[in-house]
Amino acid sequence: MSETASAHTPGTPTDAGSAVVIGGGIAGLATAALLAREGWSVSLFEALDEVGGRAGVWEADGFRFDTGPSWYLMPEVFDHFFRLMGTRTADQLDLVRLDPAYRVYSEPPAGTAGDPIDIRSGRELSTQLFESIEPGAGAALAEYLDSAKDAYDLAVTRFLYDTYETTAGLRDPALLRRVPQLAPLLTTTLSRHVERRFSDKRLQQVLGYPAVFLGGSPYGVPSLYHLMSHLDLADGVLYPQGGLYEVIRAVERVARGAGVSIETGAEVTSIVTTPTTGGRAQATGITLADGRRVDADLVVSSADLHFTETQLLPEPLRTYPEKWWDKRTPSPGALLLLLGVEGQLPQLTHHTLLFTEDWRSNFDDIFGEHTRIPDPASIYVCKPSATDSTVAPAGSENLFVLVPIPADPSLGYGGVDRGGSPRIEAAADRVIAQISQWCNIPDLAERITVRRTIAPGDFEHDFHAWRGNALGLAHTLRQSALFRPRNASKKVDSLAYAGASALPGIGLPMCLISAELVVKRLRGDRSPGPIAEPAAV
Structure with missing residues (x-):
């Protein structure tokens, strides 16, 4: 994939070329939408009969069930995505x-x-509840939530929107000054972090359970993820x-509005590549189960990363071969x-x-x-x-x-x-x-x-x-931030990845960010923060 930054104003379309997106979950839909906004001619192919992926919907006898995510957290991430698409969350969701x-x-x-x-x-209501259950826990929670907000703000500004193409963001002096505070949060488990501060089992579990939303266990994820408590207890x-399927419908709606072609019931069976030099290759399109070949200048797979690497690519072109997965932890x-x-x-x-x-x-x-x-x-x-x-x-x-x-x-x-x-x-x-x-x-x-x-x-x-x-790869320390799979192939140029097992991780907001990281990489934007938004709509 080109490392050259795009020389256009953010949000101003250019004639960027043709792109195909594999998978119609939220990451694929959002990636397609943002690419179209960048000026790409985008076609998305989803194997199932409806878009949404794990965030699906099922109806029976007057009941309508979300079949996947059911918590709406990190609202500012959704707000940012919709503003990048020239609209507002309030115009898309109730x-x-x-x-x-x-x-x-x-x-x-x-x-x-x-x-x-x-x-x-709410901070006041949460601290009152904790104090009513365990004397002293109210003040302890206030301190805990201060730390959680600080960690959350740090994650958003320094970690979640970084493609980690370089370590420049990690070497920023402002971040390096935080190392003494960060190190314990990375080397201590969430459970230990909580148990040191609260004695009541119920309170420990309230603070530890968010690890499950990260695809892990409170005994396995680093305590940096206590930042999750900022979301449900304070925010x-x-x-x-x-x-929650309305979120999928909204992202699909803005994608189609940006000109994305979406085809369901269209299973991708391989990523087409052309050899270049040094054992590398260039992604030049995809093949479908019905025998069609679709050529493209850019291929983005938001399908399961293991499936993409081990089924859609030949073995010599796999960045993450089977032996790599043997040492990893699923959610x-x-x-x-x-x-x-x-x-x-x-x-x-x-x-x-x-x-x-x-x-x-x-x-x-x-x-x-x-x-x-x-x-x-x-x-x-x-x-x-x-x-x-x-x-x-x-x-x-x-x-x-x-x-x-x-x-x-x-x-x-x-x-x-x-x-x-x-x-x-x-x-x-x-x-x-x-x-x-x-x-x-x-x-x-x-x-x-x-x-x-x-x-x-x-x-x-x-x-x-x-x-x-x-959910995807669990957020253990070895599978978080710069240790998580990158969003582009190391062996195939013009092949990018989005979704829950790639950067930055699990959940609807993270998948929206993963879509934005594809655009950042294409622009050559190696900053650690979000893309600048267009003028207010």
Whole structure:
């Protein structure tokens, strides 16, 4: 890929050439949109029948379920993307703030239901809650949130928007002066960082669970990621009316508006390359399952990085061959339950978390040497019908349940109406029973009218997800920032990468940033911050 910076004003299209984007998840759609805005003639190809990838949607009997992400965090990243596209978030999405942000149930004594804790966003409300549970924890949380905001601001300005083509950003004197404060955050686990400051198990779990959103365990991710608590405890949790798939629709809408051609049901089978010199090659297009070849000056793959490298490229041209993956850590797999429930469920808020007492064993079951589906499990339940009347029939509730499990496709597949693998459906039954007991909903199982399960086998089959993982490469220290896969091939010119396993990482906001990093690389922009926005719309 060219290292020459584009000599045009940001946001001003030029005749840049033709580009093809592989994959229609949020990273692919956003990359296509930004490239079109830069003046490229862009065609996007998605193997499935609808765009969205892991951030999909499924409808049945009047229920509409998001099948992937369900938290809207880092709103400024979405705001920045839409402004780059000449529009505003407010023009694309109808966002509401959740209060409470979420509810937490701890594992109760056998045979009983527990008393939940409601987490309300905002510094004052959060510190008051922590103080009411553990004397002194309010002041400790205030200090913790100061540090979290500082780490978050540092991440946004120094780490997340850096392509790491050079180490100039890391050698900035202003950053080097921070090394004494940064070093402990990089060498201490999140769990240890939290346990040193808070004694109550429930508070420890509230502060440690965001590691799961990073595809890891609080016992494995570095404590720098305590920055996540700035998002839910201080900044707030939002929800786009209609569901998180509305975000996908919005990004698709601006991509099409910028001139992107989007074709679904179009599986890419290889990246076409032309040999150059020194064992290198140039990406010159793609081939599709129907036999077509599409030529292009630039190829961007937002498909699963392992699949891209090991299936779409010949072995001599792989930057990340199979032996590289043998030493890497995937995010957890996921058991997902999409449940349509008759009647109301006041025991659950829009977001509800269930935490097991023996937390370390729970994570060992997922990431340890001898993995299994945890039982009991730490569970996340989303009830969007608490906020949005359009996602369920009147008088019913919509539940999306996520159980982190090992990234192992051999665990089986999900299905509709108990049509999945026996092991998966049995695990789903246990999860429903656990929610029923812990949250005091004794008749939950009898009230379910729609049921679908999704499992690691589905993630591998539908999304080519490496080892059936649900999110991408886990954010361990060895797989974060400059240690994460770069966004361009080292062996094939004009081949770029976007998505959850490349820079900067997991989640919808990160995938939007990954799209922007493709543009930064093409421009030769090696600054650590975001692209300058065009004049206000």
